[in-house]
Amino acid sequence: MEQIQDxxxxxxxxYALIDPSNGEIFYxxxxxxxxxxxxxxxxxxxxxxxxxxxxxRRIREILAKGLKPELKILEETTVKDQRDREHYxxxxxxxxxxxxxxxxxxILDIPxxxxxxxxxxxxxxxxxxxxxxxxxxxxxxxxxxxxYKERLFFLKELLMRYKK
Numbered sequence: 001m002e003q004i005q006d007x008x009x010x011x012x013x014x015y016a017l018i019d020p021s022n023g024e025i026f027y028x029x030x031x032x033x034x035x036x037x038x039x040x041x042x043x044x045x046x047x048x049x050x051x052x053x054x055x056x057r058r059i060r061e062i063l064a065k066g067l068k069p070e071l072k073i074l075e076e077t078t079v080k081d082q083r084d085r086e087h088y089x090x091x092x093x094x095x096x097x098x099x100x101x102x103x104x105x106x107i108l109d110i111p112x113x114x115x116x117x118x119x120x121x122x123x124x125x126x127x128x129x130x131x132x133x134x135x136x137x138x139x140x141x142x143x144x145x146x147x148y149k150e151r152l153f154f155l156k157e158l159l160m161r162y163k164k
Contacts, residue, residue, distance in 0.1 A: 007079040014077060014085045016093075017041065017055070018070040019062055027055045027101050028074070028089050030082040038071040054101035 013034050017027040031037035045059035062069050077085045093100050 010079045012077050012079045012082040013073050014075040014082065014089050016072045016074055016089075017059075018072055019058065020067045020070050021062065021065055025072075025093060025098055025100070026058050026069075028086060028093060029102075030077075030086040032079060034071055034073060038069070041069065058101055 010032070012030055012032050014028065014030045015034055015037070016025040017029070017038075018025050027041075029037065041055070041059060042063070045056040045063070059069055074089050075085055090100060090102055
């Protein structure tokens with residue numbers, strides 16, 4: 001079967017991960033292969049046992065109950081438009097009061113592609129940033145502003161370090 005090379009027509013999917021114990025959507029992402037992506041989410045949550053990532057922790061909690069997260073396709077789109085559509089769905093679920101565990105696009109409220117373009121991220125740098133934002137999100141929960149002011153400063157420094 002011939003691979004479609006044109007990202008403006010190559011299919012991609014915006015999806016939600018759902019906790020089967022309560023039906024709650026806890027993560028929104030995009031992929032060209034939903035089945036493989038779900039397997040990777042589960043595998044990563046097992047591999048990175050010590051993680052600040054809320055999504056991975058939530059998946060581990062689901063697995064500990066003997067369940068498996070469900071993947072629901074929210075929208076079929078194209079590779080070219082997938083990040084914009086992902087951002088749309090993230091903002092929609094946040095506005096509806098959903099407890100989404102995504103990190104960078106949601107907390108910073110900046111479309112993902114703008115971040116990638118503006119700061120020329122690599123995967124390693126992105127992973128560092130996601131961990132920093134997750135730690136920041138944890139610090140904000142039930143703590144005083146000073147607790148997360150320092151983490152915000154660190155995050156800003158990390159972003160500035162990798163500017164073009």
